[in-house]
Amino acid sequence: MIPGPTPVPEKVLQALSKHPIGHRSKEFQELVEITTKNLQWLHQTQNDILTITGSGTAAMEAGIINTLSKGDKVICGENGKFGERWVKVAKTFGLEVIKINSEWGTALNPDEFKKILEEDKQKEIKAVILTHSETSTGVINDLKTISSYIKEHKKALSIVDCVTSLGACNVPIDEWQLDIVASGSQKGYMIPPGLSFISMSEKAWAATEESNLPKFYLDLKSYKKSLLSNSNPYTPAVNLFFALDEALKMMRDEGLENIFLRHNRHKLAMSTAMKALNLKLFADENYLSPSITAIKTGEMDAEEFRKLIKSKFDILLAGGQDHLKGKIFRVGHLGYVNDRDIITVISAISYVLLELGKITTQQAGDALMLATNCLESK
Template structure:
């Protein structure tokens, strides 16, 4: 049957019908008073979502663009930075800092493990001359399904005193609690196609006053991504360049939906979907790639041993029209990833688990009890 696709990857994520319909409206002038009112509402709701009193800046870019903007606006060539890397996206930020001539020190962990906050603490405490200018990390490492301990790492950065903390929250913002002002996070980047429930194309950067002070002396060249220009425009409910007007319509609607649901309910829903998915995989005899104490709320990575990961994805797509994500880089063909981020409900999770059971049976995975996965997921939903 056509048009029955179910997108269960960590991005792009499913888009609510209300958001799609909002985007179908005729565009209006981006310098008009009417559009300025839309921007004002969006800006207020972005501050609510980010739990900050600072303006959240919106750029026309992916999450990678938002993170690059966050890095280049507050640092200078030759600055010493720490990049925590335990997956594809941690590695990407190190590649970006290398590209802009920063002195990059990588703190790594095995893919599938969380970054050890103690290693970062030791590195920061050893920096008695306060040469380290930033610590950059991915909160939810999408490639492996690992959630790093941002709160503890941030505490160590704050004890250092000089360094900024720059956070890739692309798949954690809108899925887990990130109280930006309470924790004093300096630069937080995210993207529309994840927890925001909007198609790709918008990036968001929250910036602290401490980071803005660093901006005054930062020397990396920039133009389109000069966040100072975005700050001035945002204060006037405008944009420095032409925005994707129809995506902004969608963002306006999505943020209204999120505000109606409430932050605590959003976080609880992602927690339930994560626990249910992981319980189902364990009940089906499928090894989880990330440990329970560091499980992403956006995506669950599964490392099957009795069936091929790519065959699982192929059957799920061809027979059930369900898209799962594959492994990246050295994990290609070794894992599959189930996204449960954004506009994903309990029904979606149960549908995926039931379809996966049928897929596993077709592929010869015998070490499971029929219905065990669905029962395990349903039990989590019933108890929470």
């Protein structure tokens, strides 16, 4: 129950076990064609969706280095570990970074983006880089509003980390006119790590003509060219394409709306149950991510608590990162997670809290009852 790698369905595991095929074969080209179409369905876009053998960080770095040049001015939203990462990446490539900060556990303020973008009369800002669902804190940022301000600026590109939001909540790329959207296979896609996906708008492709940052393996023009023949510029992770095909078929069968509703129910069940167990949520309740719930442990050491859950129930929870280590634990509920999994992890947490004398049996029962009510709601 961590926010990635997420549980993998049996059908997907079976697909992984197929014998590899040649990545220049007709069979593989057919596989690329169907997975690309299904990726466009999931991303709700007609944009090019490129598949890179690499993690979500590879897709984000590719988005940055293919559309920007050394010395370009960019805005980076930073309200967690991954927001921090994009600041580091931008600075590594010599970009001039304007940071918009928010305390970990709180959402980025869209008005701050609006103010800076409106004041940029010379249109010097080339991109706005931010994380949609901040995995380290359980916060989801208001991407819809922020993207509307980027759109009004006209010049700046939106470069968005949707690694733990795509496949878990609504990210209508074409409707919100998002330029560059990155995600990774081991999250909402329900397959093992190793593939990343990047959506590129026409505006983003136009920006690639002016970019002078160094790139080779992550040169997206080569991926676009090869996609014309349903291929890949380098040797891809063939068996992960088998897995991707199966996972996307399962997602299409469930339907986008049902996927989003399921993740929302799980978010509500987890957050409601944790409060009933006298645990405080780390994230602002108005901006809870549908993918992960971060929970404060107060005087309890979160790392010791995680060890107890693992030893007694063989359930792995995620810990806090950086200064949050030992202060919070995080429950992932994205991808191939069902109601039974949610009830199981709430029961395990309740059991350990009971053993530690932190709650009563009545509170444990209340938590399960409230969670069940959330899961039964439509």
